[in-house]
Amino acid sequence: MHTLAEENYLKALFSLENEHGEVNVNELSKRLGIKMPTVTSMMKKLAANKLVHYESYKPLKLSEKGRKEAALIIRKHRLAEMYLVEKMGFGWEQVHDIAEQIEHIQSAPFFAKMDELLGYPKIDPHGSPIPDKHGKMMWRGYNKLSDCKENETVTIIAVLNTSDDFLKFLNSKQIRLGLVVKVKSAEPFDGSMLLSYEKHPKETLSHLVCERLLVEKT
Amino acid sequence: MHTLAEENYLKALFSLENEHGEVNVNELSKRLGIKMPTVTSMMKKLAANKLVHYESYKPLKLSEKGRKEAALIIRKHRLAEMYLVEKMGFGWEQVHDIAEQIEHIQSAPFFAKMDELLGYPKIDPHGSPIPDKHGKMMWRGYNKLSDCKENETVTIIAVLNTSDDFLKFLNSKQIRLGLVVKVKSAEPFDGSMLLSYEKHPKETLSHLVCERLLVEKT
DNA sequence: GTATAATGTTAGATGAATCTAACAAAAAAA
DNA sequence: TTTTTTTGTTAGATTCATCTAACATTATAC
Known part of the structure; x- marks a missing residue:
């Protein structure tokens, strides 16, 4: 479906948008540790795939489609973290890097099974909400x-x-x-x-x- | 450490060597679904990394180092298959493709934990031996x-x-x-x-x- | 309101992994 | 043993994700 690189850009954009609304190329570049020109060209590619709205010199914005894709990757990440903690006995400080890799696995049954075995959790081990299958994510009043x-x-x-x-x-x-x-x-x-x-x-x-x-x- | 592509070549070489001793470029090409010229150039790359012994027009052969690396990837694949069947409830016909992705995860603790939770299994759900941590693999007399x-x-x-x-x-x-x-x-x-x-x-x-x-x- | 700084884009290069087309060597068949 | 087929290599192109250097735009500061 998407490449690894594309998935990482979508996820980073999603997080940055959640943290402080508007996102610019420079921020995204710093977050990903990738130089700005590379980010610009990837934005054009994602825009061609209707995943982001991109206009030169304007703030970056995920499209509805892009936001959903991103949420589904984050869903996989958080389900994985929860699974690693609850079913495999890892500490909450050990799971990020492993989940970062598991999140790119393409297999609906795999994540459906994790979800089921965990009893359809709503939050991950760090208290972050797990987006649902449709990419909808709810933060508690905090x-x-x-x-x-x-x-x-x-x-x-x-x-x-x-x-x-x-x-x-x-x-x-x-x-x-x-x-x-x-x-x-x-x-x-x-x-x-x-x-x-x-x-x-x-x-x-x-x-x-x-x-x-x-x-x-x- | 190695790229995804390199890992796939090593694994395929390992399997083909186990199936019928000598391996040639054509076979490897067919096994991987990758054209021969690409295989040739990857063999040169792997040879430069001391993972295979390569000479033009000669059969391909994994080096000791290459064989060990390959066995460790296959170890991860088979542990994953076993985990999916034993701990997650998948059928033996469902696990190959998922394990094919899990095997590329880089995290010693992750696989060590799987191994431990499974009680250090010696064979996978299809009866194939799981190489040990040193890349040693034993087939039963069959x-x-x-x-x-x-x-x-x-x-x-x-x-x-x-x-x-x-x-x-x-x-x-x-x-x-x-x-x-x-x-x-x-x-x-x-x-x-x-x-x-x-x-x-x-x-x-x-x-x-x-x-x-x-x-x-x- | 111009000068400076910060941010963003364009152009062109690089390395990885792939391909096709053309050529070369080795193996098999006649 | 010559011809044909199969196998393997070389050369050169392509795509992806990245980079640096140079240039352009926008924002900030004086």
């Missing part, structure tokens, strides 16, 4: 921990970075999905927060970390 | 059913073709690994055989089929 006020008590429902380093750091602090934390104070100067949870009555997390933790009011 | 004599009773221990069509045909005759069959007669003219097993007192199989069933004396 906030960043960094936007919470003092004395709020919230539940961590997702993490916005699936890199091995970040997740290992969370592991070392016993931070996981479902954890209930109380904001004891938020430092206006550097955005760091003092939190209290379980056996950690006084744990300070940097702004960079708090920004990547999505929470729900408890 | 014979083709087509070489058996009248009145012999044998156990089917492997099938030499993993195509969906062939395996569906075997399913329709209730033929599977471990089945004990008695040769009632062998037709010298066309090599077909009359067999008796379980609820099939008189089942005739063509030479083409009998040749692809490996058996062990019971």
